Amino acid sequence: MIDVHVVVIGAGPGGYAAAFLAADLGLKTALVDPEVNPGGVCVYRGCIPSKALLHVANLLREARHADAWGVHFGEPAVDLVKLRAFKDNVVKRLTGGTGLLAKSRKVQYLQGRGALVDAHTLTVKLVTGGEETIRFKHAIVATGSVPVVPPSLRVDDRRVMDSTTALDLPDVPKSLLVVGGGYIGLELGSVYAALGSAVSVVEMTDGLLPGADRDLVDVLAKSITASMKNVWLKTSVTKMAAEPAGIRVTFDGQPEQLFDRVLVAVGRRPNASVPGLERTKVALDRRGFIVHDEQMRTAEPSIFAIGDVAGEPMLAHKASHEGRTAVEVIAGHKAAFEPRAIPAVVFTDPELAWAGLTEAQAQRDGRKVAVAKFPWAASGRALTLDRVDGLTKLIVDPSNERILGVGLVGPNAGELIAEGVLAIEMGANVTDLKLTIHPHPTLTETLMEAAEVFFGQATHVYKPRRT
Ligand code: NAD
Numbered sequence: 001m002i003d004v005h006v007v008v009i010g011a012g013p014g015g016y017a018a019a020f021l022a023a024d025l026g027l028k029t030a031l032v033d034p035e036v037n038p039g040g041v042c043v044y045r046g047c048i049p050s051k052a053l054l055h056v057a058n059l060l061r062e063a064r065h066a067d068a069w070g071v072h073f074g075e076p077a078v079d080l081v082k083l084r085a086f087k088d089n090v091v092k093r094l095t096g097g098t099g100l101l102a103k104s105r106k107v108q109y110l111q112g113r114g115a116l117v118d119a120h121t122l123t124v125k126l127v128t129g130g131e132e133t134i135r136f137k138h139a140i141v142a143t144g145s146v147p148v149v150p151p152s153l154r155v156d157d158r159r160v161m162d163s164t165t166a167l168d169l170p171d172v173p174k175s176l177l178v179v180g181g182g183y184i185g186l187e188l189g190s191v192y193a194a195l196g197s198a199v200s201v202v203e204m205t206d207g208l209l210p211g212a213d214r215d216l217v218d219v220l221a222k223s224i225t226a227s228m229k230n231v232w233l234k235t236s237v238t239k240m241a242a243e244p245a246g247i248r249v250t251f252d253g254q255p256e257q258l259f260d261r262v263l264v265a266v267g268r269r270p271n272a273s274v275p276g277l278e279r280t281k282v283a284l285d286r287r288g289f290i291v292h293d294e295q296m297r298t299a300e301p302s303i304f305a306i307g308d309v310a311g312e313p314m315l316a317h318k319a320s321h322e323g324r325t326a327v328e329v330i331a332g333h334k335a336a337f338e339p340r341a342i343p344a345v346v347f348t349d350p351e352l353a354w355a356g357l358t359e360a361q362a363q364r365d366g367r368k369v370a371v372a373k374f375p376w377a378a379s380g381r382a383l384t385l386d387r388v389d390g391l392t393k394l395i396v397d398p399s400n401e402r403i404l405g406v407g408l409v410g411p412n413a414g415e416l417i418a419e420g421v422l423a424i425e426m427g428a429n430v431t432d433l434k435l436t437i438h439p440h441p442t443l444t445e446t447l448m449e450a451a452e453v454f455f456g457q458a459t460h461v462y463k464p465r466r467t
Pocket of ligand 1: 150179180181182183184185187202203204205208209210235236237265266267268313314315344345346347
């Protein structure tokens, strides 16, 4: 029997950030997860390995593009064994690090699966065999999410992949169908396209990345359309069947076709399947998310929920901040999770990122906003990179000129968005951004110049302010 102040169930970026902070605050802490080290889906089978592969995909694209600058590399030869080893080693180094950090902080890490007995007791079936009982004052449920696979897309064949099996990079299929034009479909589809697969993307709605502003998506869609064989919008898969020669896919709106492999990436759903949760007062909403307040506390006072299992957006950085909030509340601090902006990044080429209010959301809410856009064709830095296909936009409250949202598309948009998040969080107005000296020549200047556009005074864009 182990007695702790806090037990965290699930060691993804939400769970391990929570456990580490709890230990840092002097609370006796246990962390439970079936993997050998903390990391969760993000580090073992998601964000991290996919970014390692996307880095290589970008290099391949850049090398091909270098022809235009008079540098000829020839056709690249890809050694899949070595590429897999690079990706696996990234994961190993990171999870080895989190394992060591847990030890150094004296977080008791139990490799196994937890089941709740009551609101203060958890049993853990250890991977090495046997069972351990934990008595806790507080538990944090951080069990993440799992892929959604609708019945029409359920085929028991290893050629039909989810994001995990696609990341294993079993081979480079001649043809790949990606079902779902969201984060995973576009990121992993881009990897396979760069490696040489003829990739077709099928998306049910009338556009890629339904959550993002269309002017940003349009820029990305142009490059996706150029690198993929097909992008079919407003199209659904009605049937899939495994045949010796491939996976036969029937669509509504397209003739049926045979593909070497299929990647299904049509969304994720919360994973609240902790046995015994029903013995507590913890409640789920209609979609299966654990209901909680802004302090991350569930209907059971001793139990908190964070990350994907606690609601959208299902993003690692949201999970870790929620985790830290839950721990601060447990430690008796005055804390609540009330961010003004949670950034979203799609790591395609170009990258697409946004934070805070989108223009589409403002329209849906009937909220009056001003929008200032700076096209990267006017950025010296973008020109030096031969990447003028970017756009930076600010969504502004016209009554007080506060920045409510920032959207970016272009290489490194995922890094640039952090400045937008800070601006929104700090309640910065457009003048603050305009007056902040940005280094030249960098892509960060596009944020400053978008602010100048707002006033009709951008150095590199002639667009007088409409009065
Ligand atoms: P998603 O919600 O981003 O995209 C799913 C897409 O599939 C949507 O565009 C949807 O309209 C479409 N779709 C749904 N059913 C369909 C069908 N039957 N046929 C065709 N299209 C269909 O989901 P995802 O790509 O599976 O990713 C899951 C979650 O993982 C994301 O919501 C995100 O929270 C997280 N994620 C984040 C990142 C990142 O931050 N860069 C990367 C990967 C995943």
